Amino acid sequence: MTGIMIRTEELDVSYGTKPVLEAISIAVKEGSFIGILGPNGCGKTTLLRALSRIIDPDAGSVYVGDREIDGYSIRELATIVGAVPQETAVTFDFTVEEIVQMGRHPYLGRLSSMSEEDYAICRHAMEITNTAYLAGSLITEISGGERQRVLIARALAQTPRVLLLDEPTSHLDINHQIEVLSIIRGLVPEVTVIGVFHDINLAAYFCDTVVLMERAHIAAVGTPAAVITDRNIREIFGVDMIVRTHPITGRPYVVPRYDSGPPVDHPLRVHVVCGGGTGGETLYALRAAGHEVTAGVLSANDSDCTAAEGLGIRVIREPPFAPISHHSLEEYSAILSASDAVIVTGMSVGPGNIDNLRELKCHARPRIFLLSSDGTGGADQDYTGGEATAILDGLLENGAERIGSVPDLVNRLAALRADPA
Numbered sequence: 368m369t370g371i372m373i374r375t376e377e378l379d380v381s382y383g384t385k386p387v388l389e390a391i392s393i394a395v396k397e398g399s400f401i402g403i404l405g406p407n408g409c410g411k412t413t414l415l416r417a418l419s420r421i422i423d424p425d426a427g428s429v430y431v432g433d434r435e436i437d438g439y440s441i442r443e444l445a446t447i448v449g450a451v452p453q454e455t456a457v458t459f460d461f462t463v464e465e466i467v468q469m470g471r472h473p474y475l476g477r478l479s480s481m482s483e484e485d486y487a488i489c490r491h492a493m494e495i496t497n498t499a500y501l502a503g504s505l506i507t508e509i510s511g512g513e514r515q516r517v518l519i520a521r522a523l524a525q526t527p528r529v530l531l532l533d534e535p536t537s538h539l540d541i542n543h544q545i546e547v548l549s550i551i552r553g554l555v556p557e558v559t560v561i562g563v564f565h566d567i568n569l570a571a572y573f574c575d576t577v578v579l580m581e582r583a584h585i586a587a588v589g590t591p592a593a594v595i596t597d598r599n600i601r602e603i604f605g606v607d608m609i610v611r612t613h614p615i616t617g618r619p620y621v622v623p624r625y626d627s628g629p630p631v632d633h634p635l636r637v638h639v640v641c642g643g644g645t646g647g648e649t650l651y652a653l654r655a656a657g658h659e660v661t662a663g664v665l666s667a668n669d670s671d672c673t674a675a676e677g678l679g680i681r682v683i684r685e686p687p688f689a690p691i692s693h694h695s696l697e698e699y700s701a702i703l704s705a706s707d708a709v710i711v712t713g714m715s716v717g718p719g720n721i722d723n724l725r726e727l728k729c730h731a732r733p734r735i736f737l738l739s740s741d742g743t744g745g746a747d748q749d750y751t752g753g754e755a756t757a758i759l760d761g762l763l764e765n766g767a768e769r770i771g772s773v774p775d776l777v778n779r780l781a782a783l784r785a786d787p788a
């Protein structure tokens with residue numbers, strides 16, 4: 368054994384005259400969990416089919432262990448490679464138990480029947496996939512999610528060394544997705560697993576290696592962190608996603624960067640002074656309403672800074688725990704001068720961010736809206752010995768408006784855009 372469990376060399380596959388895989392070369396290490404990702408129709412299922420010899424390539428080779436896949440008998444290959452197909456429709460009235468027992472067929476002689484050991488292996492496969500309670504049910508009379516788990520049990524009953532899974536969790540609810548993938552993860556490293564995923568986050572969490580495909584080709588291979596980047600996602604899936612590192616798992620995860628709303632005529636330039644999570648909803652709503660939004664000055668480790676950057680909003684930022692620099696204040700001052708409106712959220716104000724309010728006090732020109740859920744327009748907490756409260760009170764005396772909710776703010780700015788006077 369080479370340490371490589373399954374590999375392809377320059378694999379070409381086509382359906383009729385349509386090339387679907389072109390010169391695919393991958394090597395899957397024994398005992399690893401590989402996730403294949405890619406847009407619809409890029410060839411993921413076809414690659415799995417080639418790896419299980421369901422289809423023959425036009426050119427190139429598939430190796431299982433040290434041998435070319437064609438060198439195995441069907442029966443021998445089925446003892447090594449188990450596959451769970453994407454299409455789970457089963458039309459014959461077999462019981463769940465019978466379906467799972469089919470997984471033992473490659474091990475049975477022509478006339479021999481199942482041994483005690485075969486039954487025990489099937490029971491174990493059903494236990495770990497939580498399908499034992501369905502044993503006597505007809506496969507045609509259980510839910511799609513249950514059927515998916517039964518087909519995984521059948522593949523496990525083959526006691527394969529390689530498990531190929533085509534969207535193993537597509538019919539499963541979130542609880543069963545995690546349960547089934549945890550079970551499959553638990554089979555590693557005794558079993559080498561190759562799975563097609565549509566859920567990038569599940570692949571990132573469960574897989575050691577991710578293969579990103581793009582129209583018949585492999586675009587990237589590597590650790591989830593190396594492959595799941597905003598650039599790769601944008602280029603391959605054609606969608607803007609926010610890619611972050613999960614604070615607990617250390618794995619990448621993606622969330623959509625939802626579209627800003629349709630472009631509006633004469634958008635307002637709106638600056639948001641926020642912090643500590645008070646600004647996220649406002650930033651999102653103002654951007655969705657089509658305004659040109661800026662934010663800051665914010666500390667780089669503030670969740671509002673993360674939210675602004677995730678939304679593609681220009682943000683004036685300082686390194687974590689650094690005071691607001693002269694340079695940032697200049698930039699902030701220039702933005703305030705150019706803004707049509709400034710929103711101050713009901714954030715906590717302390718020595719680290721009081722300069723935001725001090726600077727704003729000097730800028731009478733833009734419309735100022737003090738947004739707080741209690742409608743008072745005050746700071747959530749004032750850690751400045753009253754200075755922040757005094758500045759906000761002064762702004763109100765000079766015409767700043769109190770706003771009690773984000774929808775009210777959006778409506779107020781819409782009115783302002785329609786009638787700047």
Ligand SMILES: Nc1ncnc2c1ncn2[C@@H]1O[C@H](COP(=O)(O)OP(=O)(O)OP(=O)(O)O)[C@@H](O)[C@H]1O
Pocket residue numbers: 382387405406407408409410411412413414
């Ligand atoms: N049996 C077939 N005959 C002809 N064309 C096919 C056949 N199966 C798949 N195709 C085509 O081959 C291409 C690759 O299909 P494949 O199922 O491998 O893609 P996929 O990446 O798994 O897609 P999805 O994410 O939608 O499941 C697609 O354009 C598809 O329409």
